[in-house]
């Protein structure tokens with residue numbers, strides 16, 4: 001089954017390639033377009049030409065007929081009219097007067113020797129006259145004849161008219177042979193034009209598709225190399241806008257992939273380093289205590305306990321972050337006194353103040369209740385204060401300030417440390433991102449602190465940020481909507 005599926009996929013892939021080849025599509029489109037244009041021209045130039053030509057000939061007959069009727073009583077004028085039409089419109093004309101049932105020619109003109117109306121017998125003429133009379137006075141026919149072994153065709157028009165009490169028969173004959181020859185030449189030409197244009201369309205399609213496809217092919221080769229992990233791959237356009245834009249987009253994607261690949265490598269290196277350090281310490285101290293008599297001291301045990309704590313802190317942070325990211329740890333909202341909670345947190349840092357000389361203060365003028373997840377917000381506050389303690393300046397000062405406006409409370413954690421460069425600011429919220437890679441003090445973090453802060457605050461829909469300038473300390477802050485102003489010491 002697996003093999004079959006594979007086979008199918010391969011065949012599909014091949015078919016897809018053949019069907020969607022740009023050269024063939026382009027050629028197909030051009031060929032169809034060419035054929036359509038030729039058909040339209042052929043319809044007008046060959047098929048409809050016959051009809052147009054016939055119509056224009058008939059118009060000439062009618063014009064001549066009208067003028068003949070106007071001049072029929074004056075023989076000289078009549079002759080002039082007939083000759084001029086005969087020469088101008090290349091037609092043969094005969095005019096008969098019907099006297100006592102038989103027609104007598106009064107004037108005639110022939111533009112060429114092949115005129116049917118001049119060459120047919122009297123019976124033929126009489127047949128035309130009678131048919132015209134039967135048809136209400138008009139006779140129109142296309143006649144094919146053979147003269148001196150040459151095939152000829154002409155249009156015959158005859159009309160029976162009454163004028164001044166006399167009856168006349170007018171006969172016109174126009175040779176169609178040159179027209180037929182023209183149509184034949186056009187038809188032959190069309191055949192050749194069609195072949196030439198289709199070959200031209202093929203060549204043009206191949207040429208254009210080469211221009212379009214070549215850069216595409218190059219880019220797909222580069223993309224394959226990129227997929228194999230060659231992130232240094234450079235995509236080149238083809239000198240036309242769309243290909244250049246595609247190349248730019250792919251180059252951007254390649255550089256982003258390279259960045260994320262580096263980040264991933266760095267991430268793995270950081271995780272393994274952070275996990276390995278406490279483990280090495282625990283293992284080392286345990287071995288020393290086991291092997292060297294007298295090393296089983298409370299200080300050494302404390303190191304093992306501290307490192308185990310750090311390890312579990314790291315693992316907990318990793319779990320927290322992945323739980324929040326995966327959405328399995330959702331904020332459990334409850335209304336609590338944020339000001340009082342921070343005051344309680346401050347008590348826990350008292351020991352640190354006494355022992356290490358830190359100066360930690362909390363400014364608040366009113367107690368504020370918020371609707372949030374208490375333990376999550378506590379995690380945020382701890383993380384921000386720990387970072388501030390870790391990075392504050394030589395004066396070891398850290399200020400926590402609560403400021404309140406109508407609808408929100410802002411908690412700012414301010415230190416006097418070296419601050420963060422502007423271009424580093426967007427990245428400090430990323431997992432394992434470290435500006436200096438080295439923590440200043442022993443109270444090391446896990447490198448996950450700010451990303452946990454970010455995830456928690458985002459899950460609360462809270463505003464947060466950092467104001468920091470290199471050399472001027474940092475102020476990390478977050479804002480929560482005020483649920484109510486609560487009485488002091490009420491939680």
Ligand code: ADP
Pocket residue numbers: 387388391392415417418419420428429432433434435436437444445446447448449450451474
């Ligand atoms: P870490 O465990 O490294 O402190 P965090 O996610 O808490 O991890 O912080 C990420 C990085 O942001 C830190 O490595 C540090 O470079 C920078 N940073 C965080 N807080 C401060 C601060 N108060 N002052 C200066 N830099 C800070």
